[in-house]
Every structure is written in structure tokens, then in C-alpha cells.
Amino acid sequence: xxxxxxxxxxxxxxxxxxxxxxxxxxxxxxxxxxxxxxxxxxxxxxxxxxxxxxxxxxxxxxxxxxxxxxxxxxxxxxxxxxxxxxxxxxxxxxxxxxxxxxxxxxxxxxxxxxxxxxxxxxxxxxxxxxxxxxxxxxxxxxxxxxxxxxxxxxxxxxxxxxxxxxxxxxxxxxxxxxxxxxxxxxxxxxxxxxxxxxxxxxxxxxxxxxxxxxxxxxxxxxxxxxxxxxxxxxxxxxxxxxxxxxxxxxxxxxxxxxxxxxxxxxxxxxxxxxxxxxxxxxxxxxxxxxxxxxxxxxxxxxxxxxxxxxxxxxxxxxxxxxxxxxxxxxxxxxxxxxxxxxxxxxxxxxxxxxxxxxxxxxxxxxxxxxxxxxxxxxxxxxxxxx
Amino acid sequence: xxxxxxxxxxxxxxxxxxxxxxxxxxxxxxxxxxxxxxxxxxxxxxxxxxxxxxxxxxxxxxxxxxxxxxxxxxxxxxxxxxxxxxxxxxxxxxxxxxxxxxxxxxxxxxxxxxxxxxxxxxxxxxxxxxxxxxxxxxxxxxxxxxxxxxxxxxxxxxxxxxxxxxxxxxxxxxxxxxxxxxxxxxxxxxxxxxxxxxxxxxxxxxxxxxxxxxxxxxxxxxxxxxxxxxxxxxxxxxxxxxxxxxxxxxxxxxxxxxxxxxxxxxxxxxxxxxxxxxxxxxxxxxxxxxxxxxxxxxxxxxxxxxxxxxxxxxxxxxxxxxxxxxxxxxxxxxxxxxxxxxxxxxxxxxxxxxxxxxxxxxxxxxxxxxxxxxxxxxxxxxxxxxxxxxxxxxxxxxxxxxxxxxxxxxxxxxxxxxxxxxxxxxxxxxxxxxxxxxxxxxxxxxxxxxxxxxxxxxxxxxxxxxxxxxxxxxxxxxxxxxxxxxxxxxxxxxxxxxxxxxxxxxxxxxxxxxxxxxxxxxxxxxxxxxxxxxxxxxxxxxxxxxxxxxxxxxxxxxxxxx
Ligand SMILES: Nc1ncnc2c1ncn2[C@@H]1O[C@H](COP(=O)(O)OP(=O)(O)OP(=O)(O)O)[C@@H](O)[C@H]1O
Ligand SMILES: [Mg+2]
Numbered sequence: 001x002x003x004x005x006x007x008x009x010x011x012x013x014x015x016x017x018x019x020x021x022x023x024x025x026x027x028x029x030x031x032x033x034x035x036x037x038x039x040x041x042x043x044x045x046x047x048x049x050x051x052x053x054x055x056x057x058x059x060x061x062x063x064x065x066x067x068x069x070x071x072x073x074x075x076x077x078x079x080x081x082x083x084x085x086x087x088x089x090x091x092x093x094x095x096x097x098x099x100x101x102x103x104x105x106x107x108x109x110x111x112x113x114x115x116x117x118x119x120x121x122x123x124x125x126x127x128x129x130x131x132x133x134x135x136x137x138x139x140x141x142x143x144x145x146x147x148x149x150x151x152x153x154x155x156x157x158x159x160x161x162x163x164x165x166x167x168x169x170x171x172x173x174x175x176x177x178x179x180x181x182x183x184x185x186x187x188x189x190x191x192x193x194x195x196x197x198x199x200x201x202x203x204x205x206x207x208x209x210x211x212x213x214x215x216x217x218x219x220x221x222x223x224x225x226x227x228x229x230x231x232x233x234x235x236x237x238x239x240x241x242x243x244x245x246x247x248x249x250x251x252x253x254x255x256x257x258x259x260x261x262x263x264x265x266x267x268x269x270x271x272x273x274x275x276x277x278x279x280x281x282x283x284x285x286x287x288x289x290x291x292x293x294x295x296x297x298x299x300x301x302x303x304x305x306x307x308x309x310x311x312x313x314x315x316x317x318x319x320x321x322x323x324x325x326x327x328x329x330x331x332x333x334x335x336x337x338x339x340x341x342x343x344x345x346x347x348x349x350x351x352x353x354x355x356x357x358x359x360x361x362x363x364x365x366x367x368x369x370x371x372x373x374x375x376x377x378x379x380x381x382x383x384x385x386x
Numbered sequence: 387x388x389x390x391x392x393x394x395x396x397x398x399x400x401x402x403x404x405x406x407x408x409x410x411x412x413x414x415x416x417x418x419x420x421x422x423x424x425x426x427x428x429x430x431x432x433x434x435x436x437x438x439x440x441x442x443x444x445x446x447x448x449x450x451x452x453x454x455x456x457x458x459x460x461x462x463x464x465x466x467x468x469x470x471x472x473x474x475x476x477x478x479x480x481x482x483x484x485x486x487x488x489x490x491x492x493x494x495x496x497x498x499x500x501x502x503x504x505x506x507x508x509x510x511x512x513x514x515x516x517x518x519x520x521x522x523x524x525x526x527x528x529x530x531x532x533x534x535x536x537x538x539x540x541x542x543x544x545x546x547x548x549x550x551x552x553x554x555x556x557x558x559x560x561x562x563x564x565x566x567x568x569x570x571x572x573x574x575x576x577x578x579x580x581x582x583x584x585x586x587x588x589x590x591x592x593x594x595x596x597x598x599x600x601x602x603x604x605x606x607x608x609x610x611x612x613x614x615x616x617x618x619x620x621x622x623x624x625x626x627x628x629x630x631x632x633x634x635x636x637x638x639x640x641x642x643x644x645x646x647x648x649x650x651x652x653x654x655x656x657x658x659x660x661x662x663x664x665x666x667x668x669x670x671x672x673x674x675x676x677x678x679x680x681x682x683x684x685x686x687x688x689x690x691x692x693x694x695x696x697x698x699x700x701x702x703x704x705x706x707x708x709x710x711x712x713x714x715x716x717x718x719x720x721x722x723x724x725x726x727x728x729x730x731x732x733x734x735x736x737x738x739x740x741x742x743x744x745x746x747x748x749x750x751x752x753x754x755x756x757x758x759x760x761x762x763x764x765x766x767x768x769x770x771x772x773x774x775x776x777x778x779x780x781x782x783x784x785x786x787x788x789x790x791x792x793x794x795x796x797x798x799x800x801x802x803x804x805x806x807x808x809x810x811x812x813x814x815x816x817x818x819x820x821x822x823x824x825x826x827x828x829x830x831x832x833x834x835x836x837x838x839x840x841x842x843x844x845x846x847x848x849x850x851x852x853x854x855x856x857x858x859x860x861x862x863x864x865x866x867x868x869x870x871x872x873x874x875x876x877x878x879x880x881x882x883x884x885x886x887x888x889x890x891x892x893x894x895x896x897x898x899x900x901x902x903x904x905x906x907x908x909x910x911x912x913x914x915x916x917x918x919x920x921x922x923x924x925x926x927x928x929x930x931x932x933x934x935x936x937x938x939x940x941x942x943x944x945x946x947x948x
Contacts (some may be wrong), residue, residue, distance in 0.1 A: 035392040043389045078848055082399035084392065099406045101847045113845035117863045126859075127849035174849070 026056040032086035046072040048238040061225040064235035070218040106175030107184040114159040121155040145177035182214040265309040266352040305386040314380035315354035327374040400771035409854040428796025436645035460624040471548040472606035479556025485693035508882040510614030515707040523721025539621030556601035563597030603661035611789035613885035626650040647792040658787030714915035730912035749880035752819035757873035760827020786825035790885025810892030827872035834868030
């Protein structure tokens with residue numbers, strides 16, 4: 001069983017007032033632009049006209065590849081960078097020019113940024129001290145916060161004497177103890193090993209829900225984003241490319257970029273051979289696929305080149321390539337990874353990825369070099385203009 | 387938007403952030419005001435006087451200078467001396483650093499100590515030793531060799547003394563560089579088939595080249611600006627620093643003294659910034675202190691033996707110089723009557739005690755001010771964006787490059803007149819210490835801040851601390867080692883200062899180094915030895931106490947002495 005590290009009774013003390021939960025437009029970014037000048041005098045547009053609205057109590061994730069401007073956006077919200085254009089409003093107030101130390105938006109840094117010269121207690125109490133909280137109250141709040149993230153007994157140690165996971169929880173407690181309305185995370189889990197990462201992200205989600213805190217979370221790990229978020233904001237090259245709830249982003253990616261980034265989709269070159277009412281026929285090699293128009297670009301016409309995206313889990317590898325099989329491929333690499341087997345399959349001119357679930361006793365792992373028949377789940381296919 | 391417009395917008399936004407914190411603004415303004423008053427203004431006064439005649443602008447002073455052989459020769463002498471000493475000291479420093487960090491010699495700890503020890507000596511102490519050993523009544527020249535010569539006065543003596551005095555600077559720079567070279571690179575080259583010498587020639591030397599050049603330049607500046615050694619054993623070998631002093635104080639020819647100081651200042655400032663530029667640009671190896679792995683020594687047994695002999699030779703000289711001072715403190719009359727006596731101590735006690743007390747007192751006042759101001763400047767320069775940020779770091783470092791002679795003359799010209807009239811006060815001496823030594827604290831502060839992720843300070847700000855609070859609660863505690871190392875070294879420098887101080891002392895506030903110089907001039911060498919000996923003991927005690935109290939390592943303290 002998974003170890004439960006969040007103490008619910010402790011958390012109840014810090015919970016936000018539930019009456020204005022889900023208040024819309026709590027944090028609003030409007031047309032935010034940020035340019036940097038790099039060393040050689042060139043202009044880097046790190047963030048380009050980003051607009052975003054976050055409801056109170058919502059968990060919003062900024063997701064995108066490295067260098068797409070996530071951290072920059074978060075740092076502008078925290079006040080460490082000033083936008084070149086646009087405004088940031090919190091609860092109706094313009095905070096664009098408010099200095100960072102007056103914003104009350106604690107941030108959990110990727111490096112944790114714990115104060116190495118202070119004990120765990122003093123680290124957690126740091127923000128309280130600055131707010132002139134009385135000694136008893138401080139002791140009480142720090143105790144509650146440490147209990148909440150399961151740090152009890154470590155208060156007298158220094159950050160250097162803790163494990164990575166514990167340090168991470170100190171960073172979290174240090175932010176939570178301020179009972180903030182909003183909390184910022186910049187890839188807080190990227191320094192943890194895979195297992196701890198999954199455990200901690202569940203904890204973060206649990207705390208956030210229990211306390212009703214608004215969370216803005218930056219990551220480039222799509223599974224983290226999918227599992228944590230109420231809303232995912234996908235960014236690329238400084239711009240928002242799509243935003244919505246995780247299921248929507250996953251099932252209805254608007255662009256090949258999103259499809260690739262969130263689902264690791266395979267892309268096949270195809271050609272539209274027929275358009276009829278709400279049915280579009282696309283040929284890939286010898287095979288033909290019929291898609292509903294809703295999953296094709298608007299006004300697509302016969303003869304146009306398209307990219308057909310297929311999720312790896314939507315490809316079924318069905319035994320050996322018999323005579324009747326419409327689609328066939330040749331296994332290039334097969335990797336058994338426990339619950340699933342991952343195949344790289346030579347298909348047409350390229351290589352596609354397929355994920356097959358393994359069931360005990362029923363699994364046949366195809367070896368590299370085998371010819372196999374393939375089946376695509378039609379519901380998962382989407383076409384994009386090439 | 388153009389990149390200039392963006393850069394401007396960013397500067398404006400950053401500055402707006404700074405403006406929101408009055409404490410930061412006030413600190414910046416106060417630092418600028420002080421740098422202007424205590425560095426720019428005195429230097430301006432020196433330039434102004436040297437370029438004025440009969441109330442108007444004139445280059446007459448310089449024309450006159452350049453028409454006289456004596457002054458022209460002091461320029462060429464200074465450059466000659468600087469060149470020779472820089473070359474020798476860099477070689478010695480490199481051999482030491484190489485032997486210790488790459489050569490795999492034994493007794494590394496001992497040699498490390500020997501290579502940095504001379505840094506804490508008063509600048510003229512070795513000159514005194516040389517007079518005792520090689521002077522007219524010198525132990526070696528007169529007693530052992532039976533010579534009646536004063537040949538050590540002048541270039542040969544100066545070269546010997548300054549090389550021993552200054553090679554530690556080269557050593558510190560170069561050992562940083564050599565430690566920064568990843569030993570794996572050398573191992574790899576050898577693995578690829580290079581012989582030991584080829585590795586040295588094609589890898590080690592090229593990687594160390596910027597460091598070698600920088601070390602040479604720093605030693606060159608230090609040699610040119612040295613005052614204590616040349617005034618003691620320069621003899622008829624005139625150099626600029628001494629000439630400026632003699633003209634200014636001895637002859638009372640203020641404009642000519644000022645002009646000589648300017649001629650000394652221009653090359654040193656230029657060379658200093660050239661060195662900064664080279665270190666900033668051309669070093670491949672990062673100078674971040676200790677390397678984690680110790681590479682295999684790149685040397686054969688024969689080479690190791692050679693390196694050991696060389697280091698031992700230099701060590702013998704250093705020990706001999708120190709030993710001479712100690713012995714000199716206890717003999718009745720050097721070269722004539724070798725019987726044991728304590729009378730130099732008695733005499734020193736009577737003559738020097740109050741001066742020594744005052745020297746320590748003033749150094750103790752100046753030290754915390756220097757350290758705090760240097761750390762504040764380092765913090766502002768590294769962590770805040772405001773207009774004039776570069777100017778602040780430049781100005782703060784400038785006083786490192788300005789010869790003490792020029793500062794001393796500048797302070798006299800600027801502050802002995804209305805509205806200040808600070809001559810002869812403790813205040814002017816403390817001020818001189820602070821602004822002469824603030825670069826030490828700035829440098830060690832900057833080096834320490836480079837090691838600390840800005841995110842830690844940002845996280846403090848993010849939790850609600852203003853810049854001043856963050857500095858006090860987070861930055862200062864984190865760079866405490868650098869703070870104390872900087873403080874320790876500025877104390878040492880204040881105790882051993884002479885070139886600027888000699889213009890500013892008074893009967894009420896004298897400095898022990900000036901007293902030692904006076905004793906040497908009247909050939910009371912025993913008393914001069916005693917005072918030097920005591921000065922060294924005090925300095926070592928203070929360093930020892932600081933290391934005990936703060937847990938600083940020796941290397942941390944001395945690395946700020948570069
Ligand atoms: N101070 C700066 N000066 C110049 N360019 C910068 C600066 N900070 C960020 N950039 C540039 O802005 C872009 C966005 O950077 P940002 O740090 O926001 O990316 P990110 O999405 O957080 O990436 P990662 O996932 O790697 O952390 C990058 O191209 C980066 O090089
Ligand atoms: Mg980032």
C-alpha cells in the first residue's frame with residue numbers, strides 16, 4: 001500500500017474558506033509579453049501574448065517543451081520579472097507592478113531553494129516571522145504544517161541533513177504555512193526519482209484539494225499534468241496553443257504539436273481521396289481510413305495532403321501477418337516493460353510506436369523481425385493539414 | 387521593438403523595482419557618494435594640481451619632469467623593476483603551484499604554507515632582512531665573505547626582495563587555475579599517447595596561459611606601486627613611488643609630486659583592468675576552488691626531485707628572511723656585537739607601544755566597516771539592477787589599482803583644506819584603510835555570491851522579505867565565510883599599510899610601519915626588527931583567532947589576499 005504522508009486532520013486547520021471556491025477570474029493574465037535580450041543583442045520573445053484565467057481553487061498546469069516560456073510566465077506572476085506588455089490581476093486587483101515580496105504567492109522552486117543556514121523549523125517559520133506572527137502562533141502553525149507533510153521530528157535538522165524527498169516537503173510546508181490563497185510550483189518534482197515523484201504528486205494534489213488552494217504548476221511531464229490538473233495550458237514557443245481539462249486535451253488535441261506532446265502520437269502521411277457530407281476518406285499507403293469530418297480540418301478537400309495521428313495505445317498488434325490483413329508491419333524493436341510491451345514497428349516509410357497491454361498468461365511478445373498485422377482503433381484517429 | 391528598446395524597458399522595470407525599496411536606494415546613493423568623495427575626488431585633486439600653474443591649466447609640470455633625466459629614469463626604472471620582478475615572481479609562483487597541484491611533490495601542506503606566508507608580511511620586512519644579511523654590515527656580505535659593499539642597495543636587492551614578497555600573489559592565482567583544470571583532461575591526453583612533457587606543453591600550459599598572463603600583470607602592478615621596499619633598499623635606483631613621496635613631502639614640491647603620482651597611476655590602472663579583462667574572458671578553467679578529484683601527478687621522479695629542490699630553495703630564503711628578523715631582534719648591535727640583549731624590546735616598548743596600540747585600534751575600527759561595505763557593494767552589484775551598477779563595481783575595484791602613493795597625495799590635497807581639514811586625524815586614516823581595502827571585501831563577496839543560487843534569495847523575497855531583510859537574513863549568513871575572510875585580510879592590509887598612510891600620519895596618530903621605516907633610516911636595525919617581529923606576531927595571532935572563531939580554512943582567508 002502506498003504510504004500516506006498527508007495528515008488530513010492537520011490540513012483541515014489550514015483549509016481556505018469554501019464559500020468563494022471556484023470564483024471565476026481569480027487570477028487573470030492579459031496579453032502578457034516578455035522579451036529578453038540575449039548575450040549577442042538578439043531578441044528572445046520568451047512569452048508572447050499569453051492570456052489566461054484561473055478560477056479560485058483550481059489546479060492549473062502550464063505544460064510545454066523546454067524553453068517554451070513556462071518558468072518566465074510563472075516568474076512574472078510571482079513578480080520576479082516585469083512583463084513588457086499586458087497585465088496581471090489577482091482577485092480583481094492589478095498586481096503587475098507590485099513588488100514580489102508583497103504578493104503573498106509562495107513558490108516552490110525546482111531547486112527547493114531552502115535556506116541552508118537555517119533549521120527546518122526556521123525555514124518553515126521564515127515567512128511567518130516576516131509577517132510578525134507571535135511566537136506561540138508560529139510554533140503552532142509550523143507544527144501543523146510539518147505534521148501535514150509528515151516532517152515531524154526533523155525540525156531541528158538543517159536542509160543538508162535531509163533526503164531529496166524530505167527537502168521537497170520542507171519547501172512545500174514553507175509555502176503552505178502562510179495559508180496562501182495561491183501557490184506557485186516550478187517543476188517541483190523534477191529532482192525526485194520516478195517512484196517518489198508519483199507519490200509526491202498525489203500528495204500535492206491531495207493537499208491542494210483539502211485546503212482549497214489555487215495552484216499554478218509548471219511542468220514538462222505530460223503524465224504529471226494529466227494526473228494533477230483541473231485545467232492544462234499547453235505552451236509552445238511562448239504562446240498558448242491549447243487549454244482545457246485533461247480529457248479534452250488528451251482526446252481532442254487541436255494541433256499535431258499537442259497531439260504529439262500530450263499523447264506521443266504517431267503521424268502518418270496521407271492523402272484525402274474522398275469527402276462526403278460528414279465522412280472523409282484518407283489513404284495511407286494501401287490502406288484507407290474513413291473519419292468523421294469533426295476529426296478532420298475544416299473544409300478539407302479531396303487531394304489534400306494530411307497528417308494522420310494515431311495514439312500508440314490505439315494500435316493493436318494482432319498476431320502474424322496473415323493473407324487477409326489490411327495493414328502490416330515488421331517489428332523493429334520490442335521492449336517488454338511489465339504492464340505493457342512497447343513496439344517500434346516499421347510501417348510504410350517510417351517507424352511507428354505501439355503499446356500493447358500485457359495480461360498474465362495471455363501475452364505473446366513478438367520478436368524483432370516478425371511480420372505482424374496491425375489494427376487501428378478508428379475513434380482515436382485525427383487528421384491535420386500537412 | 388528593437389533590442390535596445392527592450393533592454394531599456396527591462397532596465398526601467400528593474401529600476402522601478404529597486405525604487406520601491408527606499409533602503410536599497412539610500413544604500414546605493416550613500417555608496418556612490420562615498421566612492422565619489424573618497425576615491426574620485428582625491429584622484430581628481432591629484433590630476434588638477436599636476437595640471438595647474440599660476441591658477442590656469444598647464445602641462446608645464448610634466449614638460450619640466452620629462453626634461454630631467456632623473457625623473458625620466460625613475461619612470462624607466464619602475465617599469466624595468468616591474469617587468470623583471472613580474473617575470474621572476476610568476477615563474478616562482480607557477481613552479482610552486484605546479485609542484486603542489488600537479489607535480490605530486492611531498493610535504494604539500496608545508497610548501498603551501500611557505501608559498502603564502504610572505505603575503506602577510508609588512509611590505510618592507512624583507513628589505514630589512516636583506517639589509518641585515520647583505521648590507522654594509524651584513525651577516526653574509528661582511529662577515530662570511532668579508533666584503534665591504536653596499537651593492538645590494540638598488541636593483542639587485544629590490545628584485546630579490548620583491549620577488550619573494552610578491553610570488554605568493556602569482557602562486558594564488560595560478561594554483562586556482564591549475565586546480566580548476568580537470569585532471570581527466572590531462573589523463574585523457576596521456577591516454578591518447580602524449581608524453582608527460584607533451585601533455586604539459588599542449589594541455590596544461592595553454593589552459594593556464596590566461597592565468598599566467600593575469601598573474602604577471604598583477605605582480606607588475608604590485609611591484610610598481612610598492613613603496614616600502616624601494617625606500618629602504620632602493621639606494622640610488624630611483625622609482626616613481628619613492629620619487630613622488632620625496633618630492634611631495636621632502637621637497638615640498640606638491641605639483642611635481644602629484645605629477646609623478648599620476649605617471650605611476652596611469653599604467654597601473656590600465657594594467658589592472660587589462661588583467662581583469664583577461665581573467666574575465668580568457669580563462670577556460672573555472673576558478674572555483676577545490677577540484678573534487680585529485681589527478682595523477684604529471685611528473686617523473688626526476689622532475690619531482692627537481693621541483694622539490696626548487697621549492698625548498700625558495701623556502702630556505704623565506705625562512706632565512708624571517709629568521710634574520712627574529713635574530714636581529716635579540717642581538718646587541720648587528721654585525722658588530724652579537725651578544726644577546728632585550729634592550730631593543732625595552733626601547734620599542736617605550737617608543738612604539740602607543741603607536742602600536744593606535745595602529746591596532748584604527749585597523750579594528752576600519753575592518754568591520756570595510757567588510758560590511760564591501761559585502762553590500764557585492765550584493766548590490768550581483769543581485770540588483772540599477773543604473774550605474776557597472777560604474778559602482780568599477781569604482782569599488784578601482785581603488786585596488788590606484789597606487790597608495792596617489793591616494794595618499796590625493797587625500798592630503800583634498801582633505802587638508804577647507805571645508806574638511808581632516809589632516810592628522812584618526813578619521814582620515816580609517817577612511818584611507820576602508821577605501822583602500824574595500825575591493826578585497828567586494829571581491830570575496832562577489833566570489834561567494836557566485837556560488838549561491840539566486841533562487842535562494844528569490845525564495846526569501848517570495849516569502850515576503852524586502853531586499854534589506856533578505857540581505858540581512860539570508861545573504862549575509864550564507865556568505866559569512868567570505869565576509870570574515872575579507873575582514874581578516876583587510877585587517878592584515880591595514881596593519882601593514884604604508885604607501886598611502888605615510889602621507890597621512892601625524893604625531894598623534896602614527897602607524898607602526900612608518901615608525902619601523904624611521905628606525906631603519908637611522909640605522910636602529912634592532913629596533914626595526916623587534917617592531918617587525920611583533921607586527922608579524924600580531925597578524926598571525928589575529929588570523930589564528932579568526933580561523934578558530936569562524937572555522938575558516940587557511941586557504942579561504944588567504945585567497946582574498948590575491
Ligand atoms: N534572463 C534571460 N535572458 C535571456 N533569455 C532568457 C532569459 N530567461 C529566459 N530566457 C529565454 O526565454 C525562453 C523561455 O525560457 P523559460 O525559462 O521560461 O522556459 P521554460 O519553459 O521554463 O523551460 P524549461 O522547461 O527548460 O524550464 C528561453 O528561450 C530562454 O532561453
Ligand atoms: Mg523552467
